[in-house]
Amino acid sequence: MPIEYNDIDKLKKISKKIRYNVVKMIGLAESGHPGGSLSATDIIVALYYKLMNHDPKNPNKEDRDRFVLSKGHSCPALYAVLAELGYFDKDELWKLRKTGALLQGHPSIKISGIEANTGSLGHGFSVAVGMALGCRLDKLDNNIYVLLGDGECQEGQVWEAAMAAYHYKLDNLIGFVDRNRLQIDGCTEDVMCLGDLKEKFKAFGWDVFEIDGHDFEQIIGTVEKAKSMKNGKPKMIIANTVKGKGVSFMENNVGFHGKAPNKEELEKALKELS
Amino acid sequence: MRYELGEKKAMRNAYGETLVELGKKYPNLVVLDADLSGSTKTKMFAKEYPDRFFNTGIAEQNMVGMAAGLARTGKIVFASTFAMFASGRAWEQIRNSVAYADLNVKIVATHSGITVGEDGATHQMTEDIAIMRAIPNMKIIAPSDYYETKHVIRWCAEYYGPVYVRMPRGNTETIFKDEEDAKFEFGKARILKEGKDLTIIATGELVPEAIKASVILKENGIDAEVISMPTIKPIDEEAVKNSNDFIVSLEDHNIIGGLGGALSEVIATYGLNKKLLKIGIDDEFGISGKAEELLKYYKLDGESVAKRIMEEYNGKTE
Numbered sequence: 001m002p003i004e005y006n007d008i009d010k011l012k013k014i015s016k017k018i019r020y021n022v023v024k025m026i027g028l029a030e031s032g033h034p035g036g037s038l039s040a041t042d043i044i045v046a047l048y049y050k051l052m053n054h055d056p057k058n059p060n061k062e063d064r065d066r067f068v069l070s071k072g073h074s075c076p077a078l079y080a081v082l083a084e085l086g087y088f089d090k091d092e093l094w095k096l097r098k099t100g101a102l103l104q105g106h107p108s109i110k111i112s113g114i115e116a117n118t119g120s121l122g123h124g125f126s127v128a129v130g131m132a133l134g135c136r137l138d139k140l141d142n143n144i145y146v147l148l149g150d151g152e153c154q155e156g157q158v159w160e161a162a163m164a165a166y167h168y169k170l171d172n173l174i175g176f177v178d179r180n181r182l183q184i185d186g187c188t189e190d191v192m193c194l195g196d197l198k199e200k201f202k203a204f205g206w207d208v209f210e211i212d213g214h215d216f217e218q219i220i221g222t223v224e225k226a227k228s229m230k231n232g233k234p235k236m237i238i239a240n241t242v243k244g245k246g247v248s249f250m251e252n253n254v255g256f257h258g259k260a261p262n263k264e265e266l267e268k269a270l271k272e273l274s
Numbered sequence: 275m276r277y278e279l280g281e282k283k284a285m286r287n288a289y290g291e292t293l294v295e296l297g298k299k300y301p302n303l304v305v306l307d308a309d310l311s312g313s314t315k316t317k318m319f320a321k322e323y324p325d326r327f328f329n330t331g332i333a334e335q336n337m338v339g340m341a342a343g344l345a346r347t348g349k350i351v352f353a354s355t356f357a358m359f360a361s362g363r364a365w366e367q368i369r370n371s372v373a374y375a376d377l378n379v380k381i382v383a384t385h386s387g388i389t390v391g392e393d394g395a396t397h398q399m400t401e402d403i404a405i406m407r408a409i410p411n412m413k414i415i416a417p418s419d420y421y422e423t424k425h426v427i428r429w430c431a432e433y434y435g436p437v438y439v440r441m442p443r444g445n446t447e448t449i450f451k452d453e454e455d456a457k458f459e460f461g462k463a464r465i466l467k468e469g470k471d472l473t474i475i476a477t478g479e480l481v482p483e484a485i486k487a488s489v490i491l492k493e494n495g496i497d498a499e500v501i502s503m504p505t506i507k508p509i510d511e512e513a514v515k516n517s518n519d520f521i522v523s524l525e526d527h528n529i530i531g532g533l534g535g536a537l538s539e540v541i542a543t544y545g546l547n548k549k550l551l552k553i554g555i556d557d558e559f560g561i562s563g564k565a566e567e568l569l570k571y572y573k574l575d576g577e578s579v580a581k582r583i584m585e586e587y588n589g590k591t592e
Contacts, residue, residue, distance in 0.1 A: 108374070108375070109346075109375050115346065116342070116343070116346065116371070116375070117370060117371060117374045117375040119370070120366060120370045120371075122335070122339075123339055123342075123367060123370055123371045124339075125339070126335070126336045126338070126339020126340050126342070126343065126367070126371070127339050127340070127342045127343040127346065127371055128343060129336070129339070129340050129343060130339060130340035130341060130342060130343020130344040130345075130346070130347075131343040131344070131346055131347055132343070133328065133340065133343070133344060134304075134343060134344040134346070134347025134348070134349055135347055137304070137325070137326070137347075137349070138347060138348075156335070157335045157336055157339065157367075160331075160333035160335060160336035161336050161339065161340075163331065163333070163336075164330055164331070164333065164336055164340065167331070168328070
């Protein structure tokens with residue numbers, strides 16, 4: 001059964017807590033990707049606390065909804081959510097990226113609740129397409145969710161997967177693009193112009209929605225709508241987000257794509273998120 | 275003792291036929307192909323089990339990713355295309371999506387090696403064993419004939435985990451009399467012919483050439499042992515330890531990183547006092563031509579192999 005948290009305020013509070021943990025984890029790890037973790041946090045929180053059918057006590061139950069984090073570098077947000085829900089011991093969060101610890105720098109299925117080994121961009125999208133196909137073969141009434149980065153959409157494999165999802169009529173597949181408009185080397189439009197992602201996915205045959213990726217009402221409302229449209233088409237939600245969301249000096253700051261906060265910055269960030 | 279070679283039969287036909295057989299046995303077996311199902315013979319499965327066959331189009335990276343996703347829903351997945359695109363184009367997807375997660379995906383690649391022929395260098399995959407061998411969790415098999423291929427594919431379906439199988443385009447002479455004769459044991463070399471002077475260890479479609487070479491060597495007073503090495507990873511170390519002190523590796527692959535590379539690792543690791551003559555593609559790109567002519571051009575046919583061995587072996591013993 002999905003965990004019932006109808007109250008938007010509650011979701012906001014959870015997101016704040018997750019963001020706090022994300023920054024703390026990366027700070028303690030002294031490496032990682034705060035920017036894209038913070039931009040994706042609200043989407044992941046909405047999925048796990050409100051939208052998905054999943055059970056931390058039975059992580060492999062067959063009919064569960066599945067979430068693939070194709071932008072694997074944002075895994076601190078996913079790890080923090082999974083730990084909060086009881087998939088694994090919360091103490092693991094503070095050992096992120098440490099030698100011999102459970103939580104790897106990028107997702108691995110050895111970690112309870114993780115569905116695919118991702119991190120190499122583009123890969124998770126194809127894996128999600130295969131999962132959606134496999135679940136349909138098994139006649140399961142579930143949904144597969146996949147979260148892509150906007151920079152990730154520069155990978156050719158993303159468009160191979162997009163083509164395939166349409167071809168196989170995978171209306172049990174719901175994607176998000178975390179459209180924070182920044183990648184390591186700068187603005188996505190300067191590095192390699194993505195243009196109108198909405199029109200691009202439309203041209204690939206998807207039903208496409210565009211939302212504010214930090215507005216829970218929009219996230220939940222759009223996913224519920226996408227789930228209800230059993231029209232043989234995969235669904236893509238372009239979620240406009242702010243990289244580094246929630247920490248003033250990280251917001252829209254490309255410098256925090258793949259850099260941990262130093263001790264001073266960590267203290268300041270945690271204070272903001274308290 | 276095996277000197278008699280049988281009729282020419284394509285290993286990829288055995289692959290297609292065995293998939294059809296396995297489709298019945300395993301309801302959770304699915305097959306993917308990237309627009310080459312007629313050539314790889316997965317079309318045979320597609321015809322029988324259209325609901326469990328997925329042609330992913332000319333998009334190998336996505337095919338392998340989808341294979342990983344299907345495996346995560348409990349499917350036994352076979353994914354096929356030409357060796358160049360299976361192992362080369364989708365290498366990183368195989369490494370990260372499949373092997374790192376230790377998923378039940380079998381990459382069955384046809385059209386390996388120089389014997390692809392007329393299509394030329396862009397399609398002649400002579401580096402696939404090397405690049406697959408370096409991936410943890412990956413197992414590698416190159417069957418030596420039609421009959422053995424059937425056993426290999428059945429084994430793949432029973433075994434849980436990633437496997438890379440390579441086979442050539444052409445019809446090759448059968449080594450074994452029938453399926454029963456061709457019993458396959460994973461990880462084990464098979465002595466086809468005993469001999470006391472030297473050992474030829476061959477893999478894949480060049481096993482028949484090793485046998486032909488041994489006949490010529492015999493006529494010239496050299497008693498060669500012939501070993502077929504269908505499993506390249508893990509390599510049968512015992513077979514190397516037990517072989518004669520002059521070993522010849524024979525493969526339709528670069529002499530770097532393939533069978534010869536694997537054998538040299540065993541010899542060096544155990545400090546075996548054995549000389550290794552590596553015969554294969556000598557670190558170069560191929561050219562267009564008929565497969566049989568290319569075997570001669572690259573001196574991989576039985577006659578050329580025997581000649582080379584005589585030069586090197588006699589040089590060694592003199």
